[in-house]
Amino acid sequence: MSQLPGVRAIEGGSGLARVATAGLDITHRAILYLDDITVSFDGFKALNKLTLTVDAGELRCVIGPNGAGKTTMMDVITGKTRPDSGTVFFGQTIDLTRLSEAQIAHAGIGRKFQKPTVFENHTVFENLELAMKADKRVRATLRARLSSEQTDRIADTLAMIQLGGEAGKLAGLLSHGQKQWLEIGMLLMQEPKLLLLDEPVAGMTDEETERTAELFKSLAGQHSVIVVEHDMEFIARIADIVTVLHEGSVLAEGPLNQIKSDERVIEVYLGR
Amino acid sequence: MNGPTPILTLPLEGGGQTRAPLFAARGWAALLAFALTVSVLVPVLFVVVPEGNPVHLSAYFVTLIGKIMCYCVVALAMNLIWGYTGILSLGHGVFFALGGYAFGMYLMRMIGGEGQYQSDLPDFMVFLDWKAYPWYWSFTEHFLYSALLVILVPGILAFVFGFFAFRSRIKGVYFSIITQALTFAFMLLFFRNDTGFGGNNGFTDFKRILGFRIAEPETRAALFAVTGLYLAGVVVLSRAIIRSKLGRVLTAIRDSETRLMFSGYNPLWYKLFVWTLSAVLCGIAGALYVPQVGIINPSEMSPANSIEIAIWVAVGGRGTLLGPVFGAALVNGAKSFFTQAYPEYWLFFLGLLFILVTLFLPKGVAGIPALLRRRATPGTGMALQEEGNK
Numbered sequence: 001m002s003q004l005p006g007v008r009a010i011e012g013g014s015g016l017a018r019v020a021t022a023g024l025d026i027t028h029r030a031i032l033y034l035d036d037i038t039v040s041f042d043g044f045k046a047l048n049k050l051t052l053t054v055d056a057g058e059l060r061c062v063i064g065p066n067g068a069g070k071t072t073m074m075d076v077i078t079g080k081t082r083p084d085s086g087t088v089f090f091g092q093t094i095d096l097t098r099l100s101e102a103q104i105a106h107a108g109i110g111r112k113f114q115k116p117t118v119f120e121n122h123t124v125f126e127n128l129e130l131a132m133k134a135d136k137r138v139r140a141t142l143r144a145r146l147s148s149e150q151t152d153r154i155a156d157t158l159a160m161i162q163l164g165g166e167a168g169k170l171a172g173l174l175s176h177g178q179k180q181w182l183e184i185g186m187l188l189m190q191e192p193k194l195l196l197l198d199e200p201v202a203g204m205t206d207e208e209t210e211r212t213a214e215l216f217k218s219l220a221g222q223h224s225v226i227v228v229e230h231d232m233e234f235i236a237r238i239a240d241i242v243t244v245l246h247e248g249s250v251l252a253e254g255p256l257n258q259i260k261s262d263e264r265v266i267e268v269y270l271g272r
Numbered sequence: 273m274n275g276p277t278p279i280l281t282l283p284l285e286g287g288g289q290t291r292a293p294l295f296a297a298r299g300w301a302a303l304l305a306f307a308l309t310v311s312v313l314v315p316v317l318f319v320v321v322p323e324g325n326p327v328h329l330s331a332y333f334v335t336l337i338g339k340i341m342c343y344c345v346v347a348l349a350m351n352l353i354w355g356y357t358g359i360l361s362l363g364h365g366v367f368f369a370l371g372g373y374a375f376g377m378y379l380m381r382m383i384g385g386e387g388q389y390q391s392d393l394p395d396f397m398v399f400l401d402w403k404a405y406p407w408y409w410s411f412t413e414h415f416l417y418s419a420l421l422v423i424l425v426p427g428i429l430a431f432v433f434g435f436f437a438f439r440s441r442i443k444g445v446y447f448s449i450i451t452q453a454l455t456f457a458f459m460l461l462f463f464r465n466d467t468g469f470g471g472n473n474g475f476t477d478f479k480r481i482l483g484f485r486i487a488e489p490e491t492r493a494a495l496f497a498v499t500g501l502y503l504a505g506v507v508v509l510s511r512a513i514i515r516s517k518l519g520r521v522l523t524a525i526r527d528s529e530t531r532l533m534f535s536g537y538n539p540l541w542y543k544l545f546v547w548t549l550s551a552v553l554c555g556i557a558g559a560l561y562v563p564q565v566g567i568i569n570p571s572e573m574s575p576a577n578s579i580e581i582a583i584w585v586a587v588g589g590r591g592t593l594l595g596p597v598f599g600a601a602l603v604n605g606a607k608s609f610f611t612q613a614y615p616e617y618w619l620f621f622l623g624l625l626f627i628l629v630t631l632f633l634p635k636g637v638a639g640i641p642a643l644l645r646r647r648a649t650p651g652t653g654m655a656l657q658e659e660g661n662k
Contacts, residue, residue, distance in 0.1 A: 111534045113531075119523070119527050120528075131535045138541045141517050141521055190536060
């Protein structure tokens with residue numbers, strides 16, 4: 001494959017975390033292309049010729065039974081797992097299979113893990129500061145000082161995730177739901193173009209879930225969002241298009257109502 | 273989201289935090305007092321005050337404290353990589369020893385014709401019947417070149433070793449084991465006479481440094497002062513790093529490296545930076561150690577020595593600024609007492625100390641005040657360490 005403009009090829013993730021994000025080209029509407037992706041672990045095909053396209057500004061929900069390949073798909077998009085075959089493009093030009101995790105994050109993809117993952121020994125404020133979009137190379141980080149605009153941005157995000165009162169608290173002391181929100185806040189600080197959210201409302205109270213749904217709906221449009229979720233009620237509240245994965249490939253795709261009445265989907269997933 | 277906007281006062285405090293001075297006034301005062309003690313008070317009490325006067329300091333005492341201060345720097349260096357970044361090195365002794373050997377080469381050449389064999393070559397080379405210095409001894413008669421080697425040799429070794437280890441994402445106990453292997457391999461290499469560093473006797477019997485006789489009290493006092501000031505400097509440097517955003521990235525590597533990667537940081541360069549810095553700090557400490565103690569040999573690279581460094585830091589309190597300094601001082605003070613009074617019990621004591629600290633003082637000696645405070649007011653203050661591990 002030929003060298004792509006704006007993207008340096010790297011070996012084993014050793015490259016500096018600098019990738020031109022200006023290179024994201026969404027002129028053909030789609031922001032993410034997964035084409036014919038296969039990933040196998042010891043002969044087990046976690047993904048089997050998976051093909052999926054997500055449009056810019058879309059909020060896509062991905063559902064499927066355990067082992068359908070949802071998390072592996074996220075791993076492939078974020079560079080944690082390299083596909084055995086197939087291509088992953090971010091916009092028209094950025095080949096994600098050639099970038100390290102850090103470079104992919106720089107290119108504009110943010111990921112929330114299934115288990116909320118924050119820096120527990122840092123304050124809520126510092127968590128957001130670390131995630132904030134900036135030059136993340138060693139020398140720049142050593143000298144970094146917060147500007148007042150940056151402090152304001154952190155304050156805005158704190159307000160949005162409703163943790164304004166906890167800014168000075170260590171993240172390890174937050175409740176489960178608050179940690180989920182903090183992690184979402186951290187993603188937003190990265191100013192991503194595409195957000196991948198793995199079970200974002202797991203362990204949240206009903207009220208928290210409702211607020212999260214509102215937040216996600218407000219994000220769609222400026223960001224593209226992929227949500228992996230089991231909670232059908234939550235999906236019903238937010239989804240435009242739902243993709244159902246089964247045994248590593250797409251079983252069905254379409255509006256939720258259509259999906260709900262699909263015979264095959266009922267059989268493998270909903271009907272149980 | 274149009275929820276009620278909370279009044280945001282705390283974040284501004286958080287933002288202001290990074291601009292706060294490095295140390296509070298009391299901290300700077302303590303540092304100044306320490307600097308004056310090592311550079312003025314001790315030299316005066318040692319050199320000027322005559323022997324027999326009750327406040328006179330003996331050469332033994334000054335050498336012992338000078339040696340311990342070198343160990344304190346090693347503990348601080350270890351704390352940067354282990355305490356803050358969460359990477360346990362069990363091979364830091366190799367960097368200390370390499371710094372010592374690099375400077376030892378200069379000291380050996382300054383012996384000149386004053387050695388046993390009155391040769392221009394060091395005694396061990398005469399003994400091996402060598403006629404000339406090997407190529408890698410070139411220019412080591414220049415003080416500045418040797419000083420450069422003190423920084424470059426441990427630095428380059430650490431950089432190259434670290435680059436491959438961290439790039440291959442070797443972590444945790446696997447990393448610790450290969451660092452043990454590294455120091456062990458170097459020990460075996462330096463034990464060989466053919467390596468050209470004096471075999472198992474190493475370097476000793478130094479005479480002069482920069483033209484001054486090493487045995488003179490004035491020279492010893494100067495070395496002591498330089499070591500003390502270096503220690504104070506490393507404390508300030510550690511603090512500056514830990515308080516920077518880079519310091520927060522280092523602790524983030526320790527606590528959740530994956531999150532950090534997906535936040536757009538490449539941990540490789542951060543690890544490599546702190547690892548190499550730590551090695552260089554150790555190397556300089558080793559170079560200051562050698563002229564004061566008067567000997568460097570391959571036993572400094574024995575795996576047990578490197579493990580002991582980790583014990584100093586654990587005892588003092590890892591991830592605390594000054595804990596490792598106290599840990600190194602405490603353990604080495606106890607060591608010099610025990611090895612004279614009850615030599616056979618020292619290792620048992622060390623083992624016991626390590627077990628007790630691990631069981632009861634997760635934050636080491638530095639954690640005792642917080643522990644006592646928590647005792648005094650039950651129910652308040654939570655151990656985040658425990659909370660975080662759930």
